[in-house]
Amino acid sequence: MIQYQIGITDAAAHLFEVEIQLAHASKGQRFSLPSWIPGSYMVRDFCKNLINVHAMQSGEPVALTQLDKQTWELDSDCEQLSIRYQVYAWDLSVRSAHLDQTHGFFNGTSTFLKVEGRESEPVSLAIKAPEGSLSHWRVATGLTPINGTERYQFGDYGAEDYDALIDHPVEMGDFTLASFEAGGVQHDLVLTGKQMADTDRICADLKKICQTEIDFFGGQAPYDYYLFLTMVVGDGFGGLEHRNSTALMCGRGDLPSKTETDVTDGYRTFLTLCTHEYFHNWNVKRIKPQRFIPYELSAESYTTQLWAYEGITSYYDDLLTFRSGCIDRDSYLDLLSQTFTRVLRGQGRFKQSLAKSSFNTWTTFYQQGENAQDAIVSYYTKGALFALMLDLTLRTETQGKANLDQLMTVLWEQFGSKGIGTLDNTHQQIVESLLGRDATELFAWLTKTDDLPLAELLEKVGVKLSMRSASSNSDKGGIGKGAKVELGALYKADDFGVRLASVRQGGAAHQAGMSAGDRLIAIDGLQVSANLDKQLSRYEPGSTLCCHWFRRDELMSGEITLEPAVITTAQLEIFDENLVKLWL
Template identity: 30%
Template sequence: MKSSILFHVSFVEPQAHYVEMQMEVQGFDQDFVDLKMPVWTPGSYLIREFAKNVEKVTAQQADGQTLTIYKINKNTWRVEQPGSHFLVNYRVYSFEKSVRTNFVDADHAFLSPAGTFFYIAGQLDHEVHVHINLPTYWAKISTGLAPVEGQAHRYYAPDFDILFDSPFEIGNQDTWTFEAEGIPHEMAMVGTGSYNKEQLSQDISKIVAEETRIWGSNPNDRYVIITHNYQSAHGGLEHLNSTVLASARNAYSNSIGYANYLSLVAHEYFHLWNVKRLRPQGLGPFDYETENYTPLLWIFEGFTAYYDNLITLRCGFRSEQDYLQALVSEFNLVLNRAGHQVQSVGLSSFDTWIKQYRPDENSPNSSISYYNKGAMLACMIDISIIVQSQGSYCLDDVLRAAYNQFYLIENRGINEQEFQALAEEVTQTNLKAIFEAVYTCEELDYNAYFNLVGYQFIDQNAQSQTPSLGIKVTHHDGRTIIKNIDRNSAAWIDGLNVDDEIVAVNGSRLDPQGRELDLAISASLIGDGLTLLVSREGLMRELTVTLRASDKVSYAIERLANASEEQRRLGNRWLSLKEGN
């Protein structure tokens, strides 16, 4: 008997946030079969322990005879003496709103496969079918999986890697299709929104065309964009031939919100090539039971974060000024975190499993994001290539060559050294200083790079001497609570704690919004002391804190007034601007 794995997916109590699963297995006639649930999902580097949502696991033979099934570790169920044809039933509680986790309610179901489907130990490469028992109150299924011809609501994956990379949106979503670069694209909008279908189709088609031009070819036969519209949200997760986005439902009706949505589309679509196919060693083939480490997320997420806004500039969705503001925000986010003096971007990539998705009150002091810092270094690499090649090459050429060599030809993961070597060979440039900066906390002289293309990188706060406590507070139930303290700030040095309630300053009780604290700081000079009455674990104590100068920066990227013709030419090449700008 040929072995087969078929899942039946049902919704008996969607209002209670459950999906009912039945796994039908044939052709594995052995002493026992171990069924596993992944502990993480590709693209989101955190151990999420999806098995915690699994309930009521039972097993039986095809004739109804009950089988023995029990857990042997946190995410593994063992079926004893299953025979050649058996069924496993289980329920998955699904009530976490994100692009990477299951959510089911009376209106729709979003299934993230890694948190939904079991796999048989040692059988990740086995083909699998999925049948959706579509309830009468829902009409549509949106997924990147291939439908099985002639069988309604049945889908096929050649292996579990493809299944785990193919989310499902099931419900009454608003769907339409358009063609871009000869490829059909399905839009699936979940929830109401202020979007314009025709405009979205036109604008996303421009993104698809530009990114296909960068990479040289488009790997898909079909692509699905699932967008969940919320009151307030922004984020996405890439998949092999689809993406799941979260957006504010009214973002489409204002220019900034719409440009940001298009940047999000550009970011996730860019991942079709950068990480889903051109990938680092360590990210594929996947081990779904433990962390999969790589120090290269600064390239695969950081470069993508650099390109998302750049592509919207190239497509005409942003002005030069708007783009430079979006770009410089990456620099300000990193350089205003004391963590940039503690954690390198290479270490940030490697430690994503324990830091990126688990921020705490000290995270700004101890870590940076490989998204932001990677985008900064991508920008420096791009400018360096353009300048050293006198405009003959840019970072686009490196990515296209890497994709061709390491995916289309060799189909393997890469390491940092060979990526750098290829970049330097293709563009005939020296990128040593930038790649060395990946593993140090020393910042590059960014202004030196921007000057070469006719721009300047200036700190608008450089001459400012503003007194500061160095804290962030929240106001809750009329209380002012410290939530973060900056490293080496006045509060850090003089002993304020996170979770301290500031009750009074200089003898004046704070109002519910803490305005007396702001007034006291603004009326003081650097070196002045503030007397703070704080409640710590319900006990009152008085502390004197000596104000220090704020170390916050506010960089801007502006054109050099005296730039040479060559600098302007190279700057136009960098930003894809027409000559004469």
């Protein structure tokens, strides 16, 4: 067994200490660190945070040669080898590692070197307890406790191989712990950070969601224990799936307190995030592209199938939250309207297909610049709309005898449960078997840059899709009333004026000469504030106004001609209660 050990060198300096011990290491043995973490498709070069990688035998240094940014090679044979290094952990996200006096968190992909050629061997991980003022901390992980260690104690944990070791994030600190059961399996909720959350309510809702998803895939959970590791911050959002856990980040205000009874927008966002990551237990952790079996974590791993693994999951995250009873039907349609709106507001949908979006995620989706809305389309949001198109097509053509649920069931039974990866045409072949016809034309939409023909399909299930202008800069979509004019830019409040976050090509701000990052300070001789929408509502389309803005530290000015607010905001309304039963 290869033995790993991790402890805290200096919490205030954000340093973990890692040691790897193994017997009979031969000359030429290599050690390497992943460049990316499964589920987050971007090369992050975690190796940049490793400090002083060195080798020891019986207390004496052993030569270790670095071959590239993330690989080291042993220069001689060793009977008992120890590899030691520090990890700088100051990335407060779900993807890497973070350590200070309040908590510690790490993913194995950013922490543990792989012993190349011995990845299939079982490993142990000793998580050392901190001392002094941190001695009251506990540890939470989906890894299996061994050697007498009890869950939530510091001590020894085991994994069947290296891939398992790096697929179980670890949280340590003074966290809140709550539990519930779903599908006969214990589920634990860990909340780290200051909060006043009603954990009983959260667990009751998560129980409904988890049970709904377990039943969706046949009633048997693919694990015997599950963990929601949740970092609570002032303002944050994120999630990353793992084989029996998920790492989450949410805003403090997203979690309900004991005095709140409504499902706020923030709490709805948290619940759908949990639904999304939990659905990944099947769709991407076990049902996955053949390209990901096994994962090649040293460099980019290209596939055109992310529309299916993130898009279909994004379709079901809102839908299954509704099916579980945690939100009502109107709330679900509001969320779906917002998905439509996010897609339709981006001109990039006319320039990049879903297949290309999936393939180029490494350089476009995960490294978005200020021009993203004009250059790319998200395989999450447009992928969710394509999943909706598949679902409605199946339901309407077969009079309700087939649906997207059945596609997922077949994928689980024939691929995921057997460890077989999907090919680029797998989903099409299954849909063809459900429809009883060729679906080449249907799946050709994956390579097109046209808007999906969803309005007609929605009408067949009693739902009207209509479009309007945005009522304000913060309007995400749903039932509402649009504004007369618009700036042609998204913005955020700044200390003085507003900061332009993005500028739509061809819009009023673009025509006036403004760019993303500019700080708009005055329009028509009046100071601009966070209430810019209200300020602009006084004017009619075609009004030409003098405006001033800073670019860096240089004052600029120009004339802006306000244009009629563009129609890019979606709203969904039910017009036939009988027809909608075919879908909802």
